[in-house]
Amino acid sequence: MDTQMTMTAAAFEADFAYDRPALLARRNAKWRQYDPDVIPAFVADMDFRVAPAIQAAIRASVDAEDYGYPMRDGKKADRAVLEAFAHRMKGLYGWEAQADLSMAIADLVQATFASVMAFTQPGDGVIVQVPNYPPFRAAVNDTGRSFVPMPMKPEGDGYVFDLDQLAATMPPSTRMLILCNPQNPTGRVFSRAELQAVLAFAQKHDLLVLSDEIHSDLIYAGNTHLPFAALGPAAEARTITLNSATKSFNIPGLRTAVINFGTEALKARFERHFPARVVGSVNSLGIDATVAAWQDSSDWLCGLIAHLSAMRDHVYTRITRDIPMIRMKKPEATYLTWLDCSDLGLSGTAFDFFHTHARIGFSPGENFLPGAERLVRLNFATSRVIIDEMIDRMAEAVQRNTR
Ligand SMILES: Cc1ncc(COP(=O)(O)O)c(C=O)c1O
Known part of the structure; x- marks a missing residue:
């Protein structure tokens, strides 16, 4: 087993995060389910290249x-x-x-x-x-x-x-x-x-x-x-x-x-x-x-966790600052976070609201719990630039469409 555990968040993102054109060119469900203008943040798939040892194998x-x-x-x-x-x-x-x-x-x-x-x-x-x-x-x-x-x-x-x-x-x-x-x-x-x-x-x-x-x-x-x-x-x-x-x-x-x-x-x-x-x-x-x-991939995993940890904190900081009516608790693990949008006063589901007004494809809360139509699950396993665009679009949609 390899023992190096040194990769930083920045190095991981620079070396392994795909940009938007590369993601759109791939054939996985995450980037193919919705129209190309939608940022997908649903299925538990990540927007990163695999560890070099996996690709070599x-x-x-x-x-x-x-x-x-x-x-x-x-x-x-x-x-x-x-x-x-x-x-x-x-x-x-x-x-x-x-x-x-x-x-x-x-x-x-x-x-x-x-x-x-x-x-x-x-x-x-x-x-x-x-x-x-x-x-x-x-x-x-x-x-x-x-x-x-x-x-x-x-x-x-x-x-x-x-x-x-x-x-x-x-x-x-x-x-x-x-x-x-x-x-x-x-x-x-x-x-x-x-x-x-x-x-x-x-x-x-x-x-x-x-x-x-x-x-x-x-x-x-x-x-x-x-x-x-x-x-x-x-x-x-x-x-x-x-x-x-x-x-x-x-x-x-x-x-x-x-x-x-x-x-x-x-x-x-x-x-x-x-x-x-x-x-x-x-x-x-x-x-x-x-x-x-x-x-043989512990260095890659170490870099991944460093990056995801930074993105978890970034999503939390941005949501609590820019859309404070959305309630989020920091996950202790995973690149998924459960967002409670009940205080936005939406007339329909939170999934539909963000899909229509922000062009984001979250996982609908009601798929995880009947009655949870005002919640969504967000997947933050992507680059900082895509996360920022997603939260900018969410904040703008909330500002434009809610009182
Ligand atoms: C808790 C949990 N179990 C299982 C799976 C799916 O695993 P598989 O693709 O091996 O069926 C997921 C996928 O997101 C998951 O979150």
Whole structure:
């Protein structure tokens, strides 16, 4: 693993941020969904070039036309991702995420749906923190399970949850808790004490915990990520962990993720529903890119976090100064921020207002929480110049169109 951790925010932006023409020339969903005059700030994709080690790993396969059934180090290639994940979890958190207890899978949404289907029955309750990443709601509702909300309430500088209230409101058939840590869209990073309280709750009510940790590399100073399963054997016995390099290293199109089962019994239970042959194996470019991300890209990641941290502070400073009626709490992780526009007195949704009057494509709040039409989620993983243009346009639209 590389050890250099030196790249500054300015160096990262200069070397890796795409400008607007380059972004418009790309074929990704973020810059293709809306008309070219719209600044997209929705899907969790970043406007940055990938780490050099990732590009080199992919280029090596392309140059060699190496597209056969892949092997790496004498083993089936998926194993390389599982071992890289285990190595990373051990190095960062001291957690033994054994490769034998993991499977490579195309993406976290697939893994979420499969886990809900494998570990619960139709009609069972599944707890989801709300507001939530929209596919969690779909994984519960579309599979005939019962959605049990766990509200993240705004309090002070962040958001908190109340397990006593959850216990009082959840149905007795509740079997699973989907934990999103760091949480999308609030940006919370849960403390050890909070995670321990969730574990005690899960033990008391005999719940499995499906822990989505896809944003765990994007943590800002003052916060510490702890994988839920790393709390110890009692947690591992009831935890399925999902992670990938796709959010933090900007490679979601390469379709490579990891599902880790805390015990052999959990893995066997999953495989009874979805044998490895049904899950399938992941593609060789995704495997090489993920290994390069996790093992050889720490300098790039360090620069990325420095830049994102500066952009988070910049967005906060500008919004509180120029559009103080919008309420924002600084996220502790992720490049996403949840903006409460209720005080603007809008007649329609906040998404429609900014799309129409500012030509910005946010994520609509109601996708994360029914009734949250006056909120939007903003993605600030872009250059300072694009962020400034976005906030200038927002401030102008608010000034022109609200009283
Ligand atoms: C919390 C969370 N989980 C999962 C995903 C999507 O992951 P994938 O592309 O692997 O399905 C996202 C994407 O933004 C996310 O924010």
